Amino acid sequence: MKKVKxxxxxxxxxxxxxxNAAIRAVVRTGIYHKLNVFGVMYGYRGMIQDxxxxxxxxxxxxxxxxxxTILKTARSKEFFTPEGRKKAYENLKKRGVDGLVVIGGDGSFKGAHVFSQEFGIPCIGLPGTIDKDISxxxxxxxxxxxxxxxxxxxxKIRDTADAHDRLFIVEVMGRDAGYIALYSGLATGAEHIMVPERPSDIENIVAALQDNERRKKLVNIIVVAEGCPHGSATEMAEVVRREIPSFDTRVCILGHIQRGGSPSCMDRIIASRLGYAAVKALLEGKYQSHMAGVINNEVRYTPFEQAIKTTEQIGEEWFGLYRILAS
Amino acid sequence: MKKVKxxxxxxxxxxxxxxNAAIRAVVRTGIYHKLNVFGVMYGYRGMIQDxxxxxxxxxxxxxxxxxxTILKTARSKEFFTPEGRKKAYENLKKRGVDGLVVIGGDGSFKGAHVFSQEFGIPCIGLPGTIDKDISxxxxxxxxxxxxxxxxxxxxKIRDTADAHDRLFIVEVMGRDAGYIALYSGLATGAEHIMVPERPSDIENIVAALQDNERRKKLVNIIVVAEGCPHGSATEMAEVVRREIPSFDTRVCILGHIQRGGSPSCMDRIIASRLGYAAVKALLEGKYQSHMAGVINNEVRYTPFEQAIKTTEQIGEEWFGLYRILAS
Amino acid sequence: MKKVKxxxxxxxxxxxxxxNAAIRAVVRTGIYHKLNVFGVMYGYRGMIQDxxxxxxxxxxxxxxxxxxTILKTARSKEFFTPEGRKKAYENLKKRGVDGLVVIGGDGSFKGAHVFSQEFGIPCIGLPGTIDKDISxxxxxxxxxxxxxxxxxxxxKIRDTADAHDRLFIVEVMGRDAGYIALYSGLATGAEHIMVPERPSDIENIVAALQDNERRKKLVNIIVVAEGCPHGSATEMAEVVRREIPSFDTRVCILGHIQRGGSPSCMDRIIASRLGYAAVKALLEGKYQSHMAGVINNEVRYTPFEQAIKTTEQIGEEWFGLYRILAS
Amino acid sequence: MKKVKxxxxxxxxxxxxxxNAAIRAVVRTGIYHKLNVFGVMYGYRGMIQDxxxxxxxxxxxxxxxxxxTILKTARSKEFFTPEGRKKAYENLKKRGVDGLVVIGGDGSFKGAHVFSQEFGIPCIGLPGTIDKDISxxxxxxxxxxxxxxxxxxxxKIRDTADAHDRLFIVEVMGRDAGYIALYSGLATGAEHIMVPERPSDIENIVAALQDNERRKKLVNIIVVAEGCPHGSATEMAEVVRREIPSFDTRVCILGHIQRGGSPSCMDRIIASRLGYAAVKALLEGKYQSHMAGVINNEVRYTPFEQAIKTTEQIGEEWFGLYRILAS
Structure with missing residues (x-):
């Protein structure tokens, strides 16, 4: 086996x-091991455009x-073509790059997998996505x-909901995965949580809200994942306004603020551990086309095919939990 | 003059x-001066409903x-009727209330003014509104x-705008007043700020963005006050998408998060000073129907008629300033 | 088996x-299952004092x-005496309490264990401590x-360290456990981390700092756990000032700010899950004297004897990691 | 008058x-007006060392x-010597610098004043200090x-003080000025505030605490400015422990966290306005050796001699205020 340089x-x-914490870990671990490290700007697009x-x-x-991310990011259609990937490969080749670390989501891993297969360059993926939707x-x-x-x-929204006795329907990010909705809803005592993974019984929610109305519990919060197929926050608001007109119902779409900001302790730690693990994997040469993840607090490598395919299901117990606690 | 009790x-x-800081100051200052202090729940509605x-x-x-607000708040149509105010008065009267502190915006002051005139109860208003739209x-x-x-x-939005080279149009609160837009735009280096007080030259903004496009300055932020008559954030996004389709344009509506949260140092200080000043004014009996405000770092009392009418204009120099600094 | 009421x-x-999130979960889960729930103020002291x-x-x-904590907390010497525990038991008995949830650290679990043994009242402990020192x-x-x-x-300290080219020695909490030091040091890119679990090679640290001095890397941060036997932050500062007088060395002791504040998402989730699990355990009657914890993201019950005794060791790989990444 | 270039x-x-916000404003306003702008690293030291x-x-x-500060900062003894200032002048001269903006405190202004007098270079100071101690x-x-x-x-400290019924003595920054203590104490409902500007009646404070002890008000917070001549936080703790041993008394020294962190909206706005105003003043050539400040929300220029000398006194009404509100 040829040693990576x-x-x-x-x-x-x-x-x-x-x-950024992951990039830092990759760069510093690489340099520590006497590797030359290159940063590719704008993801695959920058790889193609040199x-x-x-x-x-x-x-x-x-x-x-x-x-x-100091390396910026982008989506690249061209990388989905053999010509695009060829160009990208040439740009790596001329620098002698013999190992690639891709920080992104499952779409990015698909590209890395194909690229790795085509050109024999070992690729390690790191799960970088706010959605927690990667197995x-x-x-x-x-x-x-x-x-x-x-x-x-x-x-903050609860402060104003409390002051005015209002129902707020808060839309959080998560196109295919409801984890942000689930965690943030549970952690804020939301009365209802709607996620893409599980059909929401709108009738049931409305009935529960009507029951709250009767009990004079007028402050209610529903957290909805953006990808919820059974109704967006705006649609849900229409339903509530129609069925419970006495409720003072408002919608908040949190949007892109969820993508930015200084990372939490846990995210910095995971990013640091995984960045380190990615370079280790390249150095050891054992993994060709894998994602480095953390399972049960230990680093594990999963082939890209498996990191891509599965979507973890949210256990039923979580839904029982928030309902009991918010009651 | 009868002393307030x-x-x-x-x-x-x-x-x-x-x-809440203002309520605390009113209550504690009142108790310190041996007054009985009552809290009216849900604003004028609670005054009417006892x-x-x-x-x-x-x-x-x-x-x-x-x-x-621990006293909760509401809007009350009934208080705009003589019957409603009569009921409210009876409820104060039976407790011997001879001084009222109203924390709210100019609409609330209008009600307090009429009420004070009708029933001879001294009313002191405190400017409680995120909009900074009260003279x-x-x-x-x-x-x-x-x-x-x-x-x-x-x-946070700039983090993700930078990562993706995007234009973000961010809508902040402010129906009639653009101060949140102006301050937050200036403080975050926004490229453009649109406020209700001043016609926005959409053509000019688009031209400036096109110029930025040519210069490869693709990260841009426009802050728009919600009350902007010349186009909401969503409308503005349509214009930009039509005129500069190469821009990756996104909209964020910050919404009600701006109302909640732990108050800043300055807000706690002002609230404390004004809550104290309101009770002082009632004790001294000099003011019958006035708002207590802070002008040039000193407490000043303004008759409700004047606190209501004027809308301060934003000086032209502010607009020159942010444009120079964001360039 | 008698059902808990x-x-x-x-x-x-x-x-x-x-x-507070844990208390909420215990109370609401109990009420959901038709239990009467009592709150004991000031820990064991309140149990003794009724x-x-x-x-x-x-x-x-x-x-x-x-x-x-809305239930307040205290340390109680009296509960370590049979007389104290007897009084406490009488106060529970007269209310028919047949299950107890104790939120605290290993010292609290020891008390709960003895109490449970003596009076046959099932006790479930929840690990409530910032130190993460419980197995x-x-x-x-x-x-x-x-x-x-x-x-x-x-x-924040790094901001000012950078501005002035300073060495800061930051003391964080953790009397017997270095996890706060380890995590916060790794997550902030600290150059050195000193923990109680592992002898710190002071000479080595000084040599590394001298090396940094030669390389003109004058901004350095050392994070020290308060329980570090090899030298407190203040002592460490003396060593550095003596050995590297050219360094501008400052000490910050973070202190009790680490105990307060709104809990993070993860802490609210864990507290909610464990509060629910504690009541479940009491209802099912399977556990008499156990701590409910989360292992590999699943709730597990550990006998108090084992939750008390062990202290998890920090793996050597963590120390390698931060050193490589901070270099 | 020669125009500045x-x-x-x-x-x-x-x-x-x-x-940083001030630096940005100076640089961008300068560039907007076609000036060449230089950044001097490490304050006067960098000016001397080129x-x-x-x-x-x-x-x-x-x-x-x-x-x-991206320009870093330092204290320079050499700049207090004529030789040092001469060197500094030569380094400016060879770049044709004909206007200087100094962001710092009154010590920095003293240096700027002498320098400006000696070499005829117009200097504008901006008040950059957390202490608010400049007239x-x-x-x-x-x-x-x-x-x-x-x-x-x-x-955060109050959270844990409340949980344990403790007295906390919190030391904040402010060597000669008690504004941070005063504002933060008032804004957090501190029971006592000790500042350098005003003798603290320790006996009185102890008596008030003893009174609180009798009334079972065991949660108390004293905020002390570091420069308090009548006793540091640690000394004050000794007094309380001796006089009221039943109190559970703790000390927290907030330290350098107060210097760092992302600036607040108000600080960014003031910095932006003053940075702009500094360049304007240099362009207009009206001010030779002045500080630009904000008085009554308007930019005003004050000769360095006056910006240096006076120390604003804290009005007596502030002390009455916090005592009434914390009672």
Whole structure:
């Protein structure tokens, strides 16, 4: 087995807090092991357009606490074509890059998998997404920060809901995965939580709210994941306004504030551990096309095929839990 | 002049961070001066419905740092009728209330003014509104917190805007007043700020953005006050998408998070000073129907008629300033 | 087996953020299952002094986001005597309490264990301590919040360290356990981390700092756990000032700010899950004297004897990790 | 009068949040007016050592929200000597610098004043200090952020004080000025506030605490400015422990966290306005050796001699206020 000498790192897809901490860990671990480390700007697009810069220890100084990604990120259609990937490969090849670290979500891993197969370059993925929707890891880089941002916002919303006796329907991020909704809803005492993974019984929710109305419990919060197929926050508000017109119903869409901000302790730690683990995996040469994740507090490597395919189901006990606690 | 013995305090209209600090100051100053202090729940509505509770020093313990209002707030149509105000008066009268403190915005002051005239009960208003849209005071209780919440959110949005090279159009609160937009826009380095007080030259903004596009300055933030007559954030996004389709344009509506949260230092201080000043004014009997405000760092009393009417204009120099600094 | 009907809950030892979330979960789960729930004020002291109040659903409303503990906490010497425990038992007995939930650290569990043995009252412990020093659980209620408070403080300290080219020695909490130091140090890019579990090689640290001095890396942060036997922050500062007088060395002791504040998402979730699990355990009658913890993201019950005895060791790989990443 | 063409900016003395916002405003306003702008690293020391870099618009991008100062800061003894200032002048002269902006405290202004007199270079000072101890301005850059950091810390301390029924003595920054103590104490409902400007009647404080002990008010907070001549936090704790041994008394020294962190809205606004005003003053050539401050919300220029000499006194009414409100 040929020993790796030059590695590159990129961030791809939606940005997530903690990506900078992961970049820092990749760069510093690489340099510690005498590797040359390159940073690819704007994800796969920069790889194709040769937007690649050498990194040293200083280039990642003082970024562990910053949101966003110093390497920028983008989505690239061209990388889905063989021609695009060929160009990307040429740009790595001319720098002698023989190992790649891709920080992103499952879409990014699909690209990395194909690329790795086609050109024989070992690729290690790190789960960087606020959605926590990737199997092969208990946590994703960015999820904990996003959940904390959401609870801090919902705490504020509860202040005003309490002051006015209002129902607030709060939409949080999560296109396919309801974890931000579930965690932030449970953590803020939300009366109802709606997630994509599980049909929401709208009739039931309305009945429960009507019951609250009778009991003079007028302050209510519903947390809805944006990807909820059974009704967005706005649609849900229409239903409530029609069925319970006496309720003072408001909608808040938290939006992109959930992507930014200084990463939480947990996200910085996971990002640091996984960045380190990615370089270790490249150095050891054992993994060709894998994601490094944390399972039961230990680093584990999962083949990209499996990191891509599965979507973890949210256990039924979680829904029982928040309902009992919010009652 | 009859000395005041029993006073009541209420919060009215939209809630604002710092209202609890103001309530605390009114209650404790009243008790210190041997007054009986009553809390009216849900603003004028509770005054009409006799939802009035005696307050003691403990009832306002540990609230100076809390958002919302422990007295709750509401809007009351009935108080705009003579019958409603009569009922309200009876409820005060039977408790011997001979002084009222109203924490709220200009709509609440209008009601207090009429009420005071009709029944001869001295009323002191405190400017409690996040909008900073009341003349007779340099600051309103809640504005500084709301502005800080907005900048903290926009800082987060800038993280993700930077990561993706995006244009974000951020809508902040402010129906008639653009101060939150102005302050938060200036404080976050926004490229454009749109406020209700001043026509926004949409063509000019688009031209400036097109210029930025040419210069490869793709990260841009526009802060828009919700009350902007020349186009909401959503409408503005349509314009930009049409005129500069190459821009990756996103909209964020910050919404009610701006109303909640622990009040800032400045809001707690102003609320404390003004709550104290309101009771002082009732004790001294000099003011019958006035708002207590802070002008040039000193407490000043302004007749409700003047606190209502004027809307301060935002000086032209502010607009020059942010444009130069964001360039 | 007799079915449990009346339960009591208390917080004991040092307070930790998330205790209120745990109390809420115990109370609401109990009420949901038709139990009577009592709150014991001031831990074991209140149990002895009969400071016990009935709890209903409303008494725990709006506390999930609050630091501290509404049940207050204290240390009680009397509970270590048979007489004290007898009195405590009588006070529970007269209310028919047949199940007890104790939220606290290992000292509190020792008391609960003896009490449970002596009087046959099932006791379930919940790990409530910022120190994460209890075996039988991966996380303790309060640790994540304390770690986040520490990193937010150290981030601020780094700002001023950077501005002045200074060395800061930051002391964080953790008498026997270095987890707050380890996590906050790793998450803030600290150059050195000193923990009680592992001898710190002071000479080595000084040599590394001297090396940094030669390389003109003058901004350095050392995070020290308060229980570090090899030298407190103040002592360490003396060593550095003596050995490297050219360094501008400052000490910060973060202190009790690490105990307070609104709990993080993770702490609220763990507290909610464990509060629910404690009542479940009492209802099912399977556990007599156990701590409910979270291991590998699942609730597990550990006999108090085992929750007390072990102290988890910090793996060597963590120390390698931060050193590589801070270099 | 010769028109200014090349200006330099530096930060000096203790760092303060908002210094970066001020640097950004100076640089961008200068560039907007076609000036060449230089950044002097490490304050006067860098001016002497020729550590001076050209600044462009990009060099101050994305710093408005950052704590610390990108120009770094230091104290320089050499600048107090004619030789040192001569060297500094030569370094400015060779770049044609004909205007200097100094962001710092009164010590820095003294240096700027002498320098300006000696070499005829117009110097404008901006009040950058968390202490708010400079006359000629209502606010200093950094004070509002430091006060907010302090109240956020004291709020957390109150959580744990409440949980344990404790007295906390909290030491905040402020060597000669008690404003941080006064504002943060008032804003957190502290029972006592001790400042350098005013003798604290220790006997009185102890008597009041003893009275609280009798009334079972065991949770108490004393905020002490570090510069308090009548006793530091630690000394005060000794007094209380001796006089009221039944109190559970703890000390917290907030320390350098008060210097760092993202600046508040108000600090960013003031810094932006004053940075702009400094360049305007240099362009207009009206002021030779002045500080730009904000008085009654308007920019005013004060000769360095006056900005140095006076120390504003804290009005007696503030002390009456917090005592009434905390009772």
């Amino acid at each position: 030059n590695i590159a790192v990129l961030t791809s897809g939606g940005d997530a807090p903690g990506m 937007d690649i810069v050498p990194m040293d220890s200083k280039s990642v100084a003082n970024i562990i606490q910053r949101g966003g 092969g890891t208990d946590f994703t880089i960015g999820f904990d920060t996003a959940a904390n941002t959401a609870i801090s916002a919902i705490d | 029993n006073i009541a305090v209420l919060t009215s209209g939209g809630d604002a961070p710092g209202m 939802d009035i509770v005696p307050m003691d020093s403990k009832s306002v313990a540990n609230i100076i740092q809390r958002g919302g 007779g005071t340099d600051f309103t209780i809640g504005f500084d917190t709301a502005a800080n919440t907005a900048i903290s959110a926009i800082d | 009346n339960i009591a809950v208390l917080t004991s030892g040092g307070d930790a953020p998330g205790m 400071d016990i109040v009935p709890m209903d659903s409303k008494s725990v409303a709006n506390i999930i986001q609050r630091g501290g 039988g659980t991966d996380f303790t209620i309060g640790f994540d919040t304390a770690a986040n408070t520490a990193i937010s403080a150290i981030d | 090349n200006i330099a900016v530096l930060t000096s003395g203790g760092d303060a949040p908002g210094m 550590d001076i870099v050209p600044m462009d618009s990009k060099s101050v991008a994305n710093i408005i929200q950052r704590g610390g 000629g301005t209502d606010f200093t850059i950094g004070f509002d952020t430091a006060a907010n950091t302090a109240i956020s810390a004291i709020d």
